[in-house]
Structure formats: structure tokens, C-alpha cells
Amino acid sequence: MPDKTRFSSKQRKRRQAVDKVMRGVFLFCGILSALMILLIFYFVGQKGIQVFLPSYGEKRQSLWNFLTGMSWRQDRGVYGVGFIVINTLITSFGAALIAFPLAVLTGLFIVKLAPKNLRVVFTTVIELLAAIPSVVYGVFASGSITGLVNTIAGWFGQITAGGVGSLSVVFLLAIMIFPTICSMAIVSIGAVDRQLELGSLALGATPMQTNMKVVLTAARSGIFAGLILGLGRAFGEATAVTMVAGNAMIGPTINPFDPTRTLTSTMLSGLKETTGLDYDIRFSAGIVLMVIIVGSNLLIHQIRRRIGGVTNE
């Protein structure tokens, strides 16, 4: 009678083979997921660069004119992305300028000042704000923010194109990146060592002095990480921005009441055909967008390292 408590060598081999195959499957899925980012760069890059190559034929674009061009006229076949980049930077940083202080102060209030049972409510509210889809913010913005901007323009004696333009985009983006920055602030403020606070209080600082000068300083690394995430969202936000940007054909524009055009609104608006130069050049704009996102991330990482160098981390 065979010994049922032990595996035969055949069974053992089969068990090992199954293990090996399954490990292979898991590794394959892991590598497939990791490859996606490279594939995105490769495919979008290849399609975006082809319009500048001689093989594109008659409609080939000049890379220099594309990067420095100050007008985008689909009707005339003129594609210059220079002013669009400037407008994108202006609107995104403008939004960050409004949202960043508000988000950090809100995070401070939620973690340090709010009563304990309110803290959970507020944190959930912030998370829900982050979960609201872009297109809903877009409907809200094109219905109400544009009206607000139109009224503001009236005070300054300015005329708007129905309220669409830079200022509307700034307000919209400020609302949209607020929860991103705020939830990072909540996490990093909550992680600050209690001993630091107690030390500050023992030295005679008031609770708010401690919060503003010690807690925020200690949490700055995470807060700036939130800023990076927020800016990334602002640069890449497409649907809602397109609804209120107004798609100016020339620029850059400094007047906050003028229509503007961001990289994403350029890629999204007037999308009809799926072939031809007008379609392919959107991929080129996509490359520029990715370069801006990566570039701004690096820049803020540098700034963060400088600020982080003041005290020990």
C-alpha cells in the first residue's frame, strides 16, 4: 500500500512545475504593467515626432516653428505651440497660487484644530472632492464660474467672451487641485513627531506659533509633494479646462479676461477626423505636455531639496 503522507517524486515534480509556471505568469504581469509607461512614451513619441520628419511628405512641419510659434490656426495649417505652453504655465501656476495656501491651512485646521469627530468628516469631504469627475467640474465651471468671471470683468470695465478665458481656467483648476494638495498636507501634518510640538510649546511658543512655524516646517516635504501632484493634475486636466478655455488662436495673453488655450484644450477641442496633420499634431502637443510635467517635477524636486536642507530631516 502506497504511503499517502508523502508525495511521489512524480507528484513533487508536478507541484514544482506548477509553481514555476505560476511564478512566470506573475512575473509576466508585473513586467507587462511596468512596460506600459515605456510603451506610452514610445508610441506617443513616435506618432508625435513623425510630422517633423522628411518622410511625412508635403505637410511636414518645422520643429522650430512648432515650438516657438505664437499662433495655432487649424484653418490655415499653422501650428505653433509656444504661446500655448506659456498659457498653460500661467493658468496652472495661477491655480496653484490660490489653492496651495488654502489647502495647507485647511489641512492644518483639519489635523490640529478641528474636534476629533469633525476630523473624519472633513477628511472624507476632501477625499470626495478629489473623486468628483473632471467633467462634472466642467459642467459646474461653464455654468457658474464663467458667470462669476463675467461679473468681475464688469467691475474692471473689461469685456469677456461669455466669461471663458484665463481667469475661469485658474478658478476651475484651483478648485480641482485643492483636494489633491490638501490630502497630502493632511497626511504629512498628521505624521509630524509630537515631541517637536511639545518642545516648541515648552519653550513658550503659543499653540498657533507652534503649528505655523514648527509643524508646517516639519511637514514641508510632504506638503511640497502634494504641490507637485497638484501641478501635475493642473497641467494634465483636459475635459473641464477645454469647456472654459475659449481656445484663443493667438497669444500669449496676460489679460485674465481674454480667452486662452492650454495644451490639453488644444488636444481635445475640434477632434473629428482620426487621420491627417490636424490629428497627428495633437500627439506632438502631447509630447510637449509630458515634457512640461516631467520638467516641473524635476524643478520642484530641486526646490524641495534646497528647502529641506535648512534643518535635519
Place this chain on the structure above:
Amino acid sequence: MNNRRRLYEGTTKGMTIGATGIAVAVLLIVLIYVFRQGIGLLSLDLIRGNYWSENINIAFEEPAAKEFKKPADLPKDAYFSKKFGFALADREDPRGADLMTVVYIDPDSPLHTAYSTTAGATQGKHVAIHEEASIQRIQYLNTDGDKKTAGPARRMFSKDTIKALDESATELVLMYYQTEGGGIWGSIIATLILIGVTLVIVLPVGVAAAIYLNEVAGKNKLTAAIRSSIEMLSGVPSIIFGLMGMAMLFPVTQLFGANGPSILLGALTLAVVLLPVVIRQTEEALLVVPNGLRMGSLALGATQTQTIFRVVLPNALPGILTAALLSISRVIGESAALIYTMSTIISDSPSLLQPATSLAVQIWAITSAEQPNFELASAISILILAMVLVLNITVKIISVRLNRRWSA
């Protein structure tokens, strides 16, 4: 000194409270705005209705003339038919063309017994005539038993049509009637197909990748590289995923027979978008499974595969459920990537290999059209908001329960 400190305390505290107040106010304003704009339109008819209106012929089960009383609160330009119990008025469509529309129907009116006579799937089915419905032609029997026609097709508008009916008609024969459009049923079906196909693709791959990272992989450079690549993927804006879908995944869908944007292409693209979400959520769930369980299973002679599938994964199930719910929430809200990969053509009968719109993309399609329809957009927004908020709150509850389970 004391006063200055007190002032500092007061102003800084006030600033934080003010900032929080602004945040809460903005959330409330967004919610209130969307609800006030859209709630009036939200109804079962909207949800079950087609987006495109079509012209059909309708006949009546009880076509005979009766006696009706004119209601007191009719619009001034409306004409009431005393024989058939409905009122007509002249309107203009958005393009400025003249229309004749139904503005009132008496509860006992023959119009409530309408059924379709146009060949097709709906033939013989009951048609609920809605108010503001446009009517092109009315055919009736007159007192001599002859068929007569009235309506805009005969250059007769409300006044003349009602006059003709009330003077000589005994029975309604036919109406050429335009069904109500502006519904969202097609987009709801498309969204459901999209959610299903996306989850079928992303869940196995994502969970397997998470198992690799957490259970199989050693701590080496390859693992670190895989981890940071997946991390980078989550920072890519969704519109770039749309470009990627058209450039990289479109040839894949062509193998299945798609020849343009399609729901399948949208699902493949969203699967890539959601990979980091699924991997992260699953990994977090795997991390909290106590190591003792794995050790126990292995010590009892189970293979690693058996341990993963019989011991680790069942314990990580709530985390995988969380991943699925978050994925559904993202699919419902996603727009930019889908505008590229699924097109903005609203379809009433979506299928996997044809272009269609999800609910979010339908909002985009109707607000970027020449005649933006913000009321409908807000009504759809309410639905999207409700679904997304419910899903996210559920996720929150699950994760709180999960943490309690292992810490207890």
C-alpha cells in the same frame, strides 16, 4: 506682548478656519449648482429614453371623439380640442423652423391609447405621448367617413388643425409623431459594457502583478524598477492615455474587427489607466495579511501557488473588492481618454466594436455641441456624482472594517 500673541493666535486660527470654510462652501456650491440645474430633468423617461428622436406613425386603440372640458390654466397661444382632449401650440425648434407641439393632454384623451404602426421593433407597442411632442400630420375621419389630413404637412398649424378636428372629425386615424429624444439609455448600456470589459482585463493582470511584487519578487533592482515604472504610470494625465490608446491599442482592436474608435478600445485604454490603482490597492491588502498564515500553509506542505490562491488571496479579497469599486468609480468619471478612444458619437444601441459614449463623454458631447444642453448635462452629472460618491464611501467603509479586522 500678550496682546500681540493673542492677536497672532486669533488671526492665524481665523485663517485656517476661513480656508476650511471656503473648501466646504465650494463643495456645497458645486453640489447645489448641479442639483438645481439638473434635478428637474431627472426622471425614469430620461434614463430609459433614447438620445436620438425618430419619426413614427401612431394609431389609437380608442380613436372616437368624446366630450372634453377646456382646462383653465392653458398657455395663451394654445388651442384646445374639445372632441379629443388635447391642446396644440405653435413653437420654433432651435434652428427656427415652425413646429406644432402638444402642450396638454386630458387624462381621458384618446392620445393616451396610442400605439406605434411604424415597422420595426416597436411596432404595435404602446407609445406614451409626451408634452412638447412635435406633430407633423394628423389623419382623421370626417362626418362623411372620408379620411382627411391636417397639420403642418398641409400648411395648417395649431389653430387650423384644431378647428378642422373639432368641426368635422369623428375619429382619429393616424398621427405622424416625433418621439422624445435626449435620453441616456444608450450611454448607460455603453458605460456598463465598458465597466465590465475593463474589469475583466485589468483585475487579473493587476492582481497578478501585485502578487508578483508582494509574494514572489525578491528585493532587487528589477523589482524596484517595476515598482517605480508603475508609480510613474499613475502620474500620466488621462488625455495622454487617450493618445496612447489610438497609437498603440487601436491595432489590437483591429484584430477583432473594429475599424475606428470603439468601446473595446476604450476598455483596453482604461485597463492601462487603472493598472496602478488595482496594483496599489491589492498590494496594500496583501501587506496586511499576517505572515504567520503563509508560514503555516507552507509548513503544512502546501506549494507556494496553493498558499497564494487558497490562503493569501481569500484574505486579501476585501482589498481586491476595493480595487474593483475604485476602478468602477474611475471608469464612470473618465472622459478625456475616452473622447479619443470611444469617440463622441452618442449611440442608442451600443455594441462592443462600435463607437459610443459613456455617460461622462455624453456630457462632453452635448456641452461641446453647437446648441449646448446644460440642463441635460447637469442631470447626467447628478447620476455620475451619486454613483461616484456612493462607491467611494463604500470603499472607505470597507477599508475601515479591514483595518479593524487585523488590528483586533
